[in-house]
Amino acid sequence: MAADSTDKKDAESSGTKERERKRSRSRERKLSPTRKRNRSRERNRSKSAERDRRMKDKDRDKERDRDKDRERGRKDREAHRRDKDRSKRSRSLSPKSKDAKSKRERDIKTEEEEDEKKKKEKVQPLSLEELLAKKKAEEEAEAKPKFLSKAERESEALKRREQQTEERRRLLEDERKKRRMFQDMGRKMMEDPQERERRERRERMERENNGNEDDDGRQKLREEKDKSKELHAIKERYLGGLKKRRRTRHLNDRKFVFEWDASEDTSVDYNPIYKEKHHVQLYGRGFIAGIDLKQQKRDQSHFYGDLMERRRTLEEKEQEETRLKKMRKKEAKQRWDDRHWSQKKLDEMTDRDWRIFREDYSITTKGGKIPNPIRNWKEYSMPDHILEVIEKCGYKDPTPIQRQAIPIGLQNRDIIGVAETGSGKTAAFLIPLLVWITTLPKIDRIEDSDQGPYAVILAPTRELAQQIEEETIKFGKPLGIRTVAVIGGISREDQGFRLRMGCETVMFTATMPAAVERLARSYLRRPAVVYIGSAGKPHERVEQKVLLMSEGEKRKKLLEVLSHGFEPPIIIFVNQKKGCDYNACTLHGGKGQEQREFALSNLKAGAKDILVATDVAGRGIDIHDVSMVLNYDMAKNIEDYIHRIGRTGRAGKSGMALTFLTKEDSAVFYDLKQAILESPVSTCPPELTNHPEAQHKPGTILTKKRREETIFA
Numbered sequence: 054m055a056a057d058s059t060d061k062k063d064a065e066s067s068g069t070k071e072r073e074r075k076r077s078r079s080r081e082r083k084l085s086p087t088r089k090r091n092r093s094r095e096r097n098r099s100k101s102a103e104r105d106r107r108m109k110d111k112d113r114d115k116e117r118d119r120d121k122d123r124e125r126g127r128k129d130r131e132a133h134r135r136d137k138d139r140s141k142r143s144r145s146l147s148p149k150s151k152d153a154k155s156k157r158e159r160d161i162k163t164e165e166e167e168d169e170k171k172k173k174e175k176v177q178p179l180s181l182e183e184l185l186a187k188k189k190a191e192e193e194a195e196a197k198p199k200f201l202s203k204a205e206r207e208s209e210a211l212k213r214r215e216q217q218t219e220e221r222r223r224l225l226e227d228e229r230k231k232r233r234m235f236q237d238m239g240r241k242m243m244e245d246p247q248e249r250e251r252r253e254r255r256e257r258m259e260r261e262n263n264g265n266e267d268d269d270g271r272q273k274l275r276e277e278k279d280k281s282k283e284l285h286a287i288k289e290r291y292l293g294g295l296k297k298r299r300r301t302r303h304l305n306d307r308k309f310v311f312e313w314d315a316s317e318d319t320s321v322d323y324n325p326i327y328k329e330k331h332h333v334q335l336y337g338r339g340f341i342a343g344i345d346l347k348q349q350k351r352d353q354s355h356f357y358g359d360l361m362e363r364r365r366t367l368e369e370k371e372q373e374e375t376r377l378k379k380m381r382k383k384e385a386k387q388r389w390d391d392r393h394w395s396q397k398k399l400d401e402m403t404d405r406d407w408r409i410f411r412e413d414y415s416i417t418t419k420g421g422k423i424p425n426p427i428r429n430w431k432e433y434s435m436p437d438h439i440l441e442v443i444e445k446c447g448y449k450d451p452t453p454i455q456r457q458a459i460p461i462g463l464q465n466r467d468i469i470g471v472a473e474t475g476s477g478k479t480a481a482f483l484i485p486l487l488v489w490i491t492t493l494p495k496i497d498r499i500e501d502s503d504q505g506p507y508a509v510i511l512a513p514t515r516e517l518a519q520q521i522e523e524e525t526i527k528f529g530k531p532l533g534i535r536t537v538a539v540i541g542g543i544s545r546e547d548q549g550f551r552l553r554m555g556c557e558t559v560m561f562t563a564t565m566p567a568a569v570e571r572l573a574r575s576y577l578r579r580p581a582v583v584y585i586g587s588a589g590k591p592h593e594r595v596e597q598k599v600l601l602m603s604e605g606e607k608r609k610k611l612l613e614v615l616s617h618g619f620e621p622p623i624i625i626f627v628n629q630k631k632g633c634d635y636n637a638c639t640l641h642g643g644k645g646q647e648q649r650e651f652a653l654s655n656l657k658a659g660a661k662d663i664l665v666a667t668d669v670a671g672r673g674i675d676i677h678d679v680s681m682v683l684n685y686d687m688a689k690n691i692e693d694y695i696h697r698i699g700r701t702g703r704a705g706k707s708g709m710a711l712t713f714l715t716k717e718d719s720a721v722f723y724d725l726k727q728a729i730l731e732s733p734v735s736t737c738p739p740e741l742t743n744h745p746e747a748q749h750k751p752g753t754i755l756t757k758k759r760r761e762e763t764i765f766a
């Protein structure tokens with residue numbers, strides 16, 4: 054009833070709402086046309102939103118209706134039940150209901166009587182036949198398939214499932230317990246023994262404190278232990294006991310000390326597993342993992358070797374033997390041939406060896422059909438008297454230029470020899486010359502000497518000419534060869550000479566500019582050209598230093614350098630004839646020949662420490678052990694510079710070259726920078742490296758790069 058009333062109320066409220074909505078809509082319709090238009094636009098805009106809202110409202114109404122239906126049904130059912138009760142109550146009062154009741158009571162009574170009868174029957178024991186029949190019936194019943202209802206099947210399955218899960222849970226729990234126990238045990242075992250002791254003691258103490266261990270037996274035991282310890286300590290104190298020293302392990306001590314040798318292990322003999330090892334032999338390229346790979350390879354090669362050996366016929370075996378023999382012989386020969394040239398005799402030298410030989414001495418040749426170089430003086434077929442002189446001079450081994458130039462010279466062939474300063478070029482052209490002269494018949498020589506000299510040696514300076522004369526006399530005198538130097542400044546009458554042209558021409562230098570080489574080639578006949586090392590470069594053992602300064606600073610700097618001390622002799626090169634206050638001798642073109650000779654001999658003899666010279670002393674002058682060359686004025690070209698600094702670091706020794714550089718020398722900046730950069734023992738100062746004049750060779754026209762150009766339109 055209440056539900057009905059609420060439904061009614063709801064219906065009423067929804068009806069009023071609907072009416073109001075209609076009213077408001079009609080009101081809206083009555084509004085002005087402009088407003089109407091606006092409204093319609095608005096309506097259009099919110100059309101979809103409105104539709105959504107209405108749909109939602111509908112859903113909500115439906116839901117509400119459904120709830121109401123459900124509520125109504127429930128209330129109906131309750132009312133029906135109440136009606137039933139009421140009708141029951143009213144029916145009990147009728148005569149019909151009284152009859153039914155008495156009938157029911159009668160039925161119950163008869164049922165009880167039947168039960169009573171059955172019970173009485175059961176009490177009596179069954180006969181054997183009955184028992185057998187019963188058993189048979191039961192068996193038959195059991196044999197018959199039992200049909201269970203779906204509900205029964207489901208309940209049984211549920212029970213089984215519960216049992217299984219219970220069983221699994223129990224097993225898991227047991228396993229977890231076991232694992233925890235093992236973990237605890239493991240942790241205890243892994244523990245540091247000291248730590249374990251400490252932990253056990255702590256646990257014991259805890260137990261004692263908790264009063265768990267207050268039994269007398271344990272207390273007594275502890276007291277006894279303490280007593281025995283005390284006794285032991287007293288004994289040790291008064292009787293002196295053996296105190297075990299704690300072993301300290303040093304950092305570098307070996308951790309494992311095996312007190313037995315591997316050979317003492319006799320288990321191999323006893324254990325049948327080790328006695329009869331099973332070897333796996335794989336065919337192909339495979340290997341067994343975990344076993345020494347090298348050993349496996351060795352075994353495999355043995356295995357295949359044996360296999361091949363077993364399979365070979367006698368003939369094949371012989372063939373293989375001879376093949377191996379041949380191979381071994383060939384290899385041995387190869388090894389023999391591949392020896393270094395120094396381990397070989399002259400006649401064993403191959404072309405390859407000669408090539409290596411030339412590489413070893415940085416010898417480069419041009420001109421075709423160049424004879425092999427000299428390996429050593431004795432080996433080379435030279436007259437004994439020449440060899441004697443060489444020995445006297447103390448030349449143990451030929452220098453690289455001598456090794457290659459002497460054999461060419463002995464073929465009377467024209468040579469251009471380019472080798473660094475102080476590398477023994479003089480002997481390189483003198484020795485073949487003297488050998489050639491000595492090979493001429495003596496009578497001819499005596500007769501021809503009236504005709505003129507056998508050889509003419511040209512030198513750029515008087516000093517050099519005299520130096521070469523000295524060298525030639527040294528070699529030629531023991532051989533009976535006369536030498537004379539023809540130089541300016543000495544009276545012509547004293548120099549008896551006659552020239553004869555048409556003989557061999559040799560040209561030796563430390564620097565060979567391309568223009569000079571072109572000129573030389575036009576005068577020489579099919580010349581053999583010999584270059585040693587990086588020809589035209591300053592000596593690799595001369596350290597080059599450069600100081601940039603003004604002209605006025607030079608003198609001060611010179612005095613500063615000299616005041617630091619130096620090892621005599623040194624040579625100071627100047628471009629102008631200037632004096633110097635030091636213990637010096639001077640050598641330049643303005644001096645008389647005698648003075649020039651005196652100056653040089655003074656320095657060579659050690660009477661003077663410094664030679665101040667112009668380029669006159671720059672080429673060829675050989676003064677032993679010059680420790681430093683100081684270019685007070687820079688040479689006018691790089692060739693002169695190279696010759697100058699070549700006065701130091703001669704005959705395998707090292708030296709130093711110091712150059713004072715001013716901006717007036719800018720013409721050689723570029724070449725000088727290159728020369729210093731190429732020297733392995735020198736460093737170019739940044740002032741020179743970065744100097745604008747040192748960036749390009751003078752005379753080269755620099756073309757501006759396009760991107761650097763500024764175009765003004």
Ligand SMILES: Nc1ncnc2c1ncn2[C@@H]1O[C@H](COP(=O)(O)OP(=O)(O)OP(=O)(O)O)[C@@H](O)[C@H]1O
Nearest residue numbers: 448450451452474475476477478479563673675704
């Ligand atoms: N085989 C040699 N063994 C030892 N010393 C030698 C040998 N040959 C030459 N010398 C010595 O080396 C020094 C330099 O020799 P030499 O004057 O011939 O050199 P150079 O190449 O002509 O030098 P430069 O280019 O300056 O004229 C000399 O003192 C000389 O005695």
